[in-house]
Amino acid sequence: xxxxxxxGSTKTHWxxxxxxxxxxxxxxxxxxxxxxxxxxxxxxxxxxxxPKIGQLLWVGPITDVFFYGAGCTPEKKSFVRDAxxxxxxxxxIHVESDMIGAARxxxxxxxxxxxxxxxxxxxxxxxxxxxxxxxxxxxxxxGDEGSGATLGKRLVxxxxxxxxxxxxxxxFLQEKNTTMAEIIENVYRKPFxxxxxxxxSEFAAAHIDEPxxxxxxxxxxxxFATRNLQxxxxxxxxxxxxGVAYYYQDVLREVTDALHxxxxxxxxxxxxxxxxxxxxxxxxxxx
Numbered sequence: 663x664x665x666x667x668x669x670g671s672t673k674t675h676w677x678x679x680x681x682x683x684x685x686x687x688x689x690x691x692x693x694x695x696x697x698x699x700x701x702x703x704x705x706x707x708x709x710x711x712x713p714k715i716g717q718l719l720w721v722g723p724i725t726d727v728f729f730y731g732a733g734c735t736p737e738k739k740s741f742v743r744d745a746x747x748x749x750x751x752x753x754x755i756h757v758e759s760d761m762i763g764a765a766r767x768x769x770x771x772x773x774x775x776x777x778x779x780x781x782x783x784x785x786x787x788x789x790x791x792x793x794x795x796x797x798x799x800x801x802x803x804x805g806d807e808g809s810g811a812t813l814g815k816r817l818v819x820x821x822x823x824x825x826x827x828x829x830x831x832x833x834f835l836q837e838k839n840t841t842m843a844e845i846i847e848n849v850y851r852k853p854f855x856x857x858x859x860x861x862x863s864e865f866a867a868a869h870i871d872e873p874x875x876x877x878x879x880x881x882x883x884x885x886f887a888t889r890n891l892q893x894x895x896x897x898x899x900x901x902x903x904x905g906v907a908y909y910y911q912d913v914l915r916e917v918t919d920a921l922h923x924x925x926x927x928x929x930x931x932x933x934x935x936x937x938x939x940x941x942x943x944x945x946x947x948x949x
Contacts, residue, residue: 663724665715665750666940668763668933669693669731670904671781671811672857674706675933678715681722685937688714692781695741696733697854703745712749726754728940730763730932732782761786761793766939767932768901774926775894777886779914780904781860783809785890787898797890802856808886810906814859816882817866817875818845826874834865867909879910883917891923899926 666677671692678686690710693703727750734742739757747755765776765788777785783806787795802811821831822842835841845862849855869875891900900923907914908930918925929935 663718663722664940665724665727665753666933666936667693667727667729667731668760668931668936669729670760671697671732671854672860674711674731675931676711676715677933677937678718678724679937679941680718683941686715686718687933690714692857693731693742693745694733695731695738695745700741700745700748703742704748707746707749724750724753726756728936729755729757730760730936731757732760732784734759760784761796763936764901764903764932765793767935768903768927768929770935770939774898775891775900777808777891777900777902777907778904779808779810779886779902779907781810781856782806783812783886783890783904783906785894787894795894797893802859805889806856807889808883808906810860810863811856812859813866813879813882813906814861814863817863817878818859820878826878830869830872830874833869837865837868838862863906870910870913876913879913880917883910883914884921887917887921887923892921896922899924901926902928903930903932905930 663678663680668675669692671694673692674690676688676690691706693706727746729742729746731742734757743755743757760778761776761784764778765786768776769788771790773790774788775785776788782799782802784799785797786793799805802809802815806812820826821834848858866875866879870879902914907928911928915925
């Protein structure tokens with residue numbers, strides 16, 4: 663059996679593939695080495711994943727774990743590999759960035775631009791086998807244009823600084839059952855402010871028909887396009903993966919159409935395509 667993981671800052675989508683092709687999927691909290699200790703990552707796997715797949719392991723051992731994750735930079739790969747390997751001691755652990763996972767899922771062996779628009783954002787030029795060029799994401803404080811965290815930051819900032827209507831501000835505070843003080847507490851004093859802000863950004867999806875909200879989201883994606891996509895060759899098609907790209911795809915397509923950017927596909931979750939990509943790696947064992 664093999665185990666595939668697609669991990670962002672908010673959640674990790676796991677797929678266990680048996681040699682006969684059967685697939686079991688589950689979700690745990692996100693695993694990101696930039697925000698978590700090794701112990702925290704191991705605890706997520708032990709306490710959330712193993713109870714969900716443990717009863718399936720009698721079929722045979724997991725020979726390989728293919729982990730695609732946010733924050734899995736070259737400097738952090740060994741850190742993640744050690745954390746995952748501490749749980750799956752008899753497995754070969756393969757760690758790649760979530761960007762490579764997205765490129766394989768969106769473009770396969772074709773040349774193009776792959777983008778992640780989820781809690782965070784990222785993009786790359788994919789030559790069909792490897793990444794040729796990237797534009798640094800820089801995280802939600804310095805960058806992450808197009809992401810849920812940055813959208814949430816801009817939405818909350820505009821609401822609390824009275825750049826949007828008072829009616830929208832009061833509706834937001836009521837629907838989210840929160841206050842300015844509570845928002846400040848969560849952003850500046852609690853862990854994972856990116857997750858928190860991304861969750862708040864869902865208000866924009868629920869009220870996208872409001873002209874002020876639509877304009878905010880449009881400008882959010884336009885900034886992603888101008889600061890990121892326009893650094894790649896213009897003739898290449900672009901694929902998007904992630905919940906933000908998927909749920910706001912109508913506005914995203916308005917932006918790409920206006921800027922004459924060819925969209926290849928928009929996928930909510932790359933795991934189904936990664937299952938197809940890795941199915942050949944699931945093989946019987948003698949154990």
